[in-house]
Amino acid sequence: MDVLTILGVVIGFGAILGGNMMEGGHLDALINGPAALIVIGGTFGAALLQSPARIYFGSLKLLVWVLFPPNLKIKKNIDKVIEWSEIARREGLLGLELIVDDEPDEFAKKGLQLLVDGGEPEVIRDILMLELEAVESRQLQSAKVYEAMGGYSPTIGIIGAVMGLIHVMQNLADPSKLGAGIATEFVATIYGVGLANLLFIPISAKLKMLILAHSQLREMMIEGIAAIAEGENPRNVEIKLQGYL
Numbered sequence: 001m002d003v004l005t006i007l008g009v010v011i012g013f014g015a016i017l018g019g020n021m022m023e024g025g026h027l028d029a030l031i032n033g034p035a036a037l038i039v040i041g042g043t044f045g046a047a048l049l050q051s052p053a054r055i056y057f058g059s060l061k062l063l064v065w066v067l068f069p070p071n072l073k074i075k076k077n078i079d080k081v082i083e084w085s086e087i088a089r090r091e092g093l094l095g096l097e098l099i100v101d102d103e104p105d106e107f108a109k110k111g112l113q114l115l116v117d118g119g120e121p122e123v124i125r126d127i128l129m130l131e132l133e134a135v136e137s138r139q140l141q142s143a144k145v146y147e148a149m150g151g152y153s154p155t156i157g158i159i160g161a162v163m164g165l166i167h168v169m170q171n172l173a174d175p176s177k178l179g180a181g182i183a184t185e186f187v188a189t190i191y192g193v194g195l196a197n198l199l200f201i202p203i204s205a206k207l208k209m210l211i212l213a214h215s216q217l218r219e220m221m222i223e224g225i226a227a228i229a230e231g232e233n234p235r236n237v238e239i240k241l242q243g244y245l
Helices: 003-022 033-050 053-062 074-091 093-100 106-116 121-170 175-229 234-242
Strands: none
Touching (some): 033 121, 053 121, 074 106, 074 234, 093 106, 106 121, 106 175, 121 175, 175 234
8 A cells, every 4th residue: 555645645634624723613614515516526527528438437447556556566577577588598489488378467478479479579569569558548548537637626616616606695685594605605615626636636646657657667578578589698688677777
């Protein structure tokens, strides 16, 4: 679990709630069902409208990475590629055939199979890069769903504020009904701006960094597999891949 994610959420929301209490405010004043419905419902509705189903549901799957980021293990993967290089050096490319089925990473497995099949280095690189770019593009689009929600949320908060103001204006003759309208007006704005800047935009930024780090790992794998296909010395392969550390 990513402790910094938990810490960031706790500090961010804690600072706002703590500052509110220090000024003499009460937590009940920030709890407003209609405002939450307007902002949260409106934001998710707008995100659904702008996103194809594949991208939207992909964004929900990626959300797990915020708390449980993938363990990239770059050093371990470099060691694995070097081991493949040594096997290919001793036994030829066909010597890798025995480890293809045991490789858990489908991307690496595909690269190994291309090696065993005798693919040219440039052909192997082109095939793997095409897959990498397609996956990265799809994942980045999914991450941008949260960025878009960070843009919609404050605006929908303003819509909630205006609706609250309309409610107030309609009940000027009845002071007993003014409180609810004023509360919805201001709390909706807080919800919109708060969710955008404390959740949606940071989530999007974090996912983008994780996606790019994951892509970099796969680029390392591509360079290593292409180097093996070119028959490079295992020591040279190691020196080349050390740059990714």
